[in-house]
Amino acid sequence: MAKQPMLKFVTVERDMPVKRDAGIRKEDFREIYAEYAAEKAREQSGRCSQCGVPYCQSHCPLHNNIPDWLRLTAEGRLQEAYEVSQATNTFPEICGRICPQDRLCEGNCVIEQSGHGTVTIGAVEKYITDTAWEEGWVQPISPAQERTESVGIIGAGPGGLAAADVLRRAGVQVTVYDRYDRAGGLLTYGIPGFKLEKDVVMRRNEQLEKGGVTFELNCNVGEDITFAELRDRHDAVIIATGVYKTREIEAPGVGAGGLVRAIDFLTASNRKSFGDPVEEFDSGMLNAEGKRVVVIGGGDTAMDCVRTSVRQGATSVKCLYRRDRANMPGSQREVKNAEEEGVIFEWLSAPKGFAGDPVTGVMVQKMRLGAPDATGRQAPEVIDGADYVEEADLVIMALGFEPENLPTLWDQPELPVTRWGTVKAEFTTGATDLEGVYAVGDIVRGASLVVWAIRDGRDCAEAILAKLDTPDAIAAE
Template identity: 80%
Template sequence: MAVQKMLKFVTVDRDMPEKRPPNLRKEDFQEIYGEFAKAKAEEQSGRCSQCGVPYCQSHCPLHNNIPDWLRLTAENRLQEAYEISQATNTFPEICGRICPQDRLCEGNCVIEQSGHGTVTIGAVEKYITDTAFDEGWVQPIRPAQERAESVAIIGAGPGGLAAADRLRRAGLQVTVYDRYDRGGGLMTYGIPGFKLEKDIVMKRMAQLEDGGVEFVMNCNVGEDISFDAIRGKHDAVLIATGVYKSRDLQAPGSGASGIVRAIDYLTASNRIGFGDEVPEYDSGELNASGKKVVVIGGGDTAMDCVRTAIRQGAESVKCLYRRDKANMPGSQREVANAEEEGVEFVWLSAPKGFTGDMIEGVMVQKMRLGAPDVSGRQMPELIEGSDYVEDADLVIKALGFEPEDLPALWGVEGLEVTRWGTVKAEFTTGKTSLPGVYAAGDIVRGASLVVWAIRDGRDSADAILEYLATTTSVAAE
């Protein structure tokens, strides 16, 4: 009689991979969670209730076949589990590490709603693909047939790379243009190693290069090559630049030395991890060592900054956010990790200004939550007479990102943008106002999650394949 492998959520408790103690993990930039052992991965996968209507799957932007690969893992059919996982997700080992599962798949797990604790979906997803790499199940990209059509992708972030993978597997000639010296976008230079170790990203980059994707690095479109030149060289173009323009803070003293942008701070730290020379880090400008650090913002980028500052040896790290903990946009799991590591959160607080030519302090005004706005979130209101000064040697602005003005930057006429500055593109296909030009990821939807960029990149790749099939058949006639 076959042993029942699933539906064990009543008898088996939820369990995560072992998390390194805060006093040890804050000394380095290695990932904080260990790996599941084979038996533990099978045990935790077996807690899945195999729902008839799996909310975990419907709430995943990629609609990953989560119940299927959980069942296969529980049955020790791990290679099949990997193949099912890879079928819908270009980078499952990355999503398993950095997706906010508490807001997506795990947050909508049916057994979580019944009080038994969610299945640890992200940890199992990570385990499956890490094992696949170790066992050699991750196959090189080898198209069955080469095609003559050529596609340019501007941006080597998750959206651009997901599209490159899909287009190259279809046999198209793919060239990726990127402004940085390494691919991966924010996965490489924005997200710290303790959430996503960089060899994970570089492994996928190597797979794409080995599969025939051409990368043109250190290439600024509009400076090193024009957008029109790219269009002239290729049959279709995908814009996947992401959004890199930092939102600014207009307040008295905001020009003081020692107030830096989150993207600059995180990029410097990640470059140090690669062994690069970073003068701004060595000089202390982008280094928190021995300093009183104040981070302004409440999203995932702010969490990355506070946890990086702890690891750099800051004297103290405080995070100012204008709403309370329940209303912050960042992952609650990340907040908990930051608190364990010694970060102090100053809720219902907003910067009013800054003191000193070389930053000495942040003028803080206290807030309370008032009536909800159109989105339903309570609006912060100023409490008169509650101002005070928070000492600071380094202030990091993590206020979110906005799109650059691509039509002006690239000198492109006819590329329509929205009133927010994002590229105006057709839903699901990414088709823009210019023939043969598509757009995907944050440059269309605004600053969002890696998993959404992967979804958009895959969708746009499919639309490009359909477009090229149509134009090729018309040309043949």
């Protein structure tokens, strides 16, 4: 009788892939976690309890069939594990790297609730698909039959690319329009290489291109092509632009030199990693080398900025956040990684203004947590008389992102938007009130997770396919 490969959580402890030493890893932009070896992946997958109600799956936005691909990995049936993983997730190797598993699948693992330490779901997910690429199991998209209908997708980020993948596999003609010179959106230019090495994204872009997806890059909708022209050109249009407008802060000294936006800072760094000429980086404006850096914000973008600053050679890196550690929105795993690399966190601290031009310091006011606000979180309150100045040569604003004014930019006043500027779209399908126009990802949700954008893109593509297959319903409208 074969030895039971599962239910090993009582005898086998949780064991993450080896993390490179902080003193070494902060010298480069390579990913910080090593790959599992095959035996270790089987061992850790075998810790899954195969519970009757898999909370890991129900708390995953994609509802990935996690218990099944863990079992297949534990049994050494890795190609089947890849096929199960790929069935619900367009980019499992990307989610395995950047999803906040501590808040989603792993954070809801049953055996963690019982004190045994969660299954290392993210690390196994990454291992399965990385192995699939190495073994040649990831095949180019090859539709069984070509269709005449076409869909235009505005934005080559995770939501747009997920929709492109589903549509193209069904034989639909797909064109993706993006303002940047490489596809991938924030996967390419927003997330640093130490979390997501760029060849991982580029090989997916290449797979889509070889599979027949057309990319129109360096294309600004509203300038190089109008939205109306896109609607005329395609049977359906998906808006998947994401949200890139930085939230502003109103305080004395805001216009000083040395205050930069997080998206500009991260994009410049990622472009340098590609070997691109970046004048703002080379001039020092978007380069932390030799500078005292202060990052304002507590989300994952702020964590990306502090850890990038360390690798660029900053003399010191501090992060100001107005709430405490327990209430910050960013991944606790990323906070720990940053602290290991020398970042100092100033909790319960908020900017009051900026000294000097170029900046020489941040005027900081200390906070305490008071009564809960409308969201249920404790609202920060200023502590009188506790202000101080934090010296800085470079201040990076990582306060979150807002949608651009698309109705104005695209000369589409009838495009339905909410009072927050996000596009109004139907839940699950992404359909808007404009015939044949859909929207997915952050431009609908506001700044959110990559995994939600993938979910939205896939759902929207399925809804479009269903509509294309029911021409009578279209004609009746």
